[in-house]
Amino acid sequence: MTLTQTAPSPFRIPADSPDWWRQAVVYQIYPRSFADANGDGIGDLAGIISRIDYLKQLGVDAVWMSPFYPSALADGGYDVDDYRDIDPRIGTLDQFDQLVAALHGAGIRLIVDIVPNHSSDRHRWFQEALNSPRGSAARDRYIFRDGLGEHGELPPADWTASFGGPAWTQVPDGQWYLHTFAVEQPDWNWDNPDVHAEFIRTLRFWADRGVDGFRIDVANALSKDLPEQLPTAAELAAMPKDGNHPMVDRDDVQDIYAEWRQVFNEYDPPRTAVAEAWVDDPARRARYASPESLGQAFNFDLLQADFDAASFRRVVAANLDQAALSGSSSTWVLSNHDVTRHATRYGLAPLAGSKAKQGAEWMLAGAPADQFDRELGLRRARAATLFELALPGSAYLYQGEELGLAEVTEIPDDRRQDPVFFHSTPEHRSYDGLGRDGARVPIPWTPAGPSFGFGPDSPEAAPAHLPQPSWFGQYSVAAEERDEGSTLTMYRRALALRGRLEGAETMEWEEELSGGDVLAFTRPGGWLCLTNFGEDPAPVPAGEVLLASSPLVHQDGSALAPGATTIWMKV
Structure with a gap:
């Protein structure tokens, strides 16, 4: 045998x-x-x-x-x-x-x-949209609008793109398309089922090739709800970001990620994801990190x-x-x-x-x-x-x-x-x-x-x-x-030590060692991290020094952590 x-x-x-x-x-x-x-x-x-x-x-x-x-x-x-x-x-x-x-x-x-918020203006579907008439299925995959003014010569709104300049650009037949970022980055219309299906295909394509996870760019901006009469830039900026904002961090963006989570969970182990979601409210950011959504958020x-x-x-x-x-x-x-x-x-x-x-x-x-x-x-x-x-x-x-x-x-x-x-x-x-x-x-x-x-x-x-x-x-x-x-x-x-000392996802502040410019906490197993954020040296407690970001100094038989220094210790 x-x-x-x-x-x-x-x-x-x-x-x-x-x-x-x-x-x-x-x-x-x-x-x-x-x-x-x-x-x-x-x-x-x-x-x-x-x-x-x-x-x-x-x-x-x-x-x-x-x-x-x-x-x-x-x-x-x-x-x-x-x-x-x-x-x-x-x-x-x-x-x-x-x-x-x-x-x-x-x-x-x-x-x-x-x-997933935008494609290139060279994407095959955007080129198809440019070569299709107003109101066509091809244009509906992106966000096109008629302009203002007597002949539609003005943009649909006075919005500014994140990189500067107008957020709307006119195409040859007179319509305008939305680009939150550069003019070469037209925004997808996530109300269109074709867009949903296209990204499901993309996620499976890479997961099938062995990719373990995905980082989702501008994860908080996919879903949009733009009324017939668009708000001005000033009105848009004044709107609360409470889940109903027309442009960012809408509650219904989580419907998209619930679809994606179903795809991720088809694999063993499940594929991971992390959201790039610049939102101010921690409770709202947590929605992207839930197990039903992307699972983690920066x-x-x-x-x-x-x-x-x-x-x-x-x-x-x-x-x-x-x-x-x-x-x-x-x-x-x-x-x-x-x-x-x-x-x-x-x-x-x-x-x-x-x-x-x-x-x-x-x-x-x-x-x-x-x-x-x-x-x-x-x-x-x-x-x-x-x-x-x-x-x-x-x-x-x-x-x-x-x-x-x-x-x-x-x-x-x-x-x-x-x-x-x-x-x-x-x-x-x-x-x-x-x-x-x-x-x-x-x-x-x-x-x-x-x-x-x-x-x-x-x-x-x-x-x-x-x-x-x-x-x-x-x-x-x-x-x-x-x-x-x-x-x-x-x-x-540091990474070699971290690999050996990883434990439960818990920590405890060490109040006796913290104060002023010094911050100290312990992790399971007696692993102490002490950081001196100030300029003057700070006392180092008794224990085995595992690693220091700067050389320690010694004075009267005692070890000191210089300013701008972190030490890891076993205590």
């Missing part, structure tokens, strides 16, 4: 666990800026495949990939031409299948971006908070309450492709909170570049990261933050790509009025070379699609791997 032994699963959380996402560390890849295998200056699937060992060594549980679909790149790939294909500049469906297999073989799950509150003990505590407490309300787990985010990197935000004066409260995700900073303290920003970023990774729930990391990358401001205007930069006024832009390109510059892998290892080191290779600054080399993967004190080394150690 032959005995066979099943190989152990490579997944840190069992591959068949339906709850793998609850405390997962998810690493966001912006595909065009991660790794360029063919040397055309644009990151690709082959490049990602070539770096899977790096992701495994980093210790992440999952990868979230921003859009990789065919696109004119009017909005960094969030203008989708075809939801069930790969941009040929990025790869092929066969390569995508190889990527899924390689990630799963390394114990890493895959989440992909779905963009909270961006920590991302929008100043580096301040009271602010961080208030955010954590509120979001743990919200998680209990929804039955989901909290999500913690400090950086992503839409915001100024936190290593820069924390080094600016004023800090992040001054503009973040205004509600647009890219409006997080704005201080002049000469007010940026790079060293302080990185110290605070490292401390905030260890604080974040100690919290119960899932953590979402953005490519390059593990290197301590700051925002890139040295991008000539003629090399910029972000519609925020081109279509908005300076107060609608991020760091120093430059838009979001600075967080999307291809990351450095080597200290030197034409693209710091992003692409092949050969004369034939094209330059990176966004220019990299000269200081990138010192933050490269190769440089930091050789440095025991580097940010990359800290991230690797």
Whole structure:
């Protein structure tokens, strides 16, 4: 008789666990800026495949990939031409299948971006709509309206798009279509059953290819109820966002996600989803995170908070309450492709909170570049990261933050790509009025070379699609791997420890250690996290120090945590 032994699963959380996402560390890849295998200056699937060992060594549980679909790149790939294909500049469906297999073989799950509020203006259905008459079935898949004025020459309303400029654009036969974002991104009409069926097909297409979950772009804006006479921009802004607003966070958007949840639950384990839902009321955000809906929703509150003990505590407490309300787990985010990197935000004066409260995700900073303290920003970023990774729930990391990358401001205007930069006024832009390109510059892998290892080191290779600054080399993967004190080394150690120390989704504030600029909490198993948000050193309690974001100082035989430092301890 032959005995066979099943190989152990490579997944840190069992591959068949339906709850793998609850405390997962998810690493966001912006595909065009991660790794360029063919040397055309644009990151690709082959490049990602070539770096899977790096992701495994980093210790992440999952990868979230921003859009990789065919696109004119009017909005960094969030203008989708075809939801069930790969941009040929990025790869092929066969390569995508190889990527899924390689990630799963390394114990890493895959989440992909779905963009359901709008398509590209090059999408086959929008082109059909343009070539069809008013009132046609093809036009009903989008939101078309007749204009105002004697001959319909004025837009149906005076609304402004999120990237600036009018939110309505006229087509040759005189009608107007709605685009919440760029003119190249017409909004879908979710009252049309064709749209529902199209996205169900799309979700199944990727889930059948092995995708483990979906990140839902602008999840709060799909459903709209636009009256015959549209409100003015002022009237629209004054309307309460209580579930009946014509444009955002309507109660009936949950009907869409109930349909999707049925699809997700057809799979074993069920496919996961996380909502990008910028809503002010935590109770309303919890609706997106319910088991009947998408199951999880981003909270961006920590991302929008100043580096301040009271602010961080208030955010954590509120979001743990919200998680209990929804039955989901909290999500913690400090950086992503839409915001100024936190290593820069924390080094600016004023800090992040001054503009973040205004509600647009890219409006997080704005201080002049000469007010940026790079060293302080990185110290605070490292401390905030260890604080974040100690919290119960899932953590979402953005490519390059593990290197301590700051925002890139040295991008000539003629090399910029972000519609925020081109279509908005300076107060609608991020760091120093430059838009979001600075967080999307291809990351450095080597200290030197034409693209710091992003692409092949050969004369034939094209330059990176966004220019990299000269200081990138010192933050490269190769440089930091050789440095025991580097940010990359800290991230690797933190994720390895987190994997060993994960327990129940609970925490307890340590009141005797907290106060003033110091915040401390414990997790099950005697794991203590202490963060000094101030400038003066703070006492370290007795116990085994597991990891510190900055070296401890010693005075009269006692250990002290310097300002802007987080330590993990076993007590």
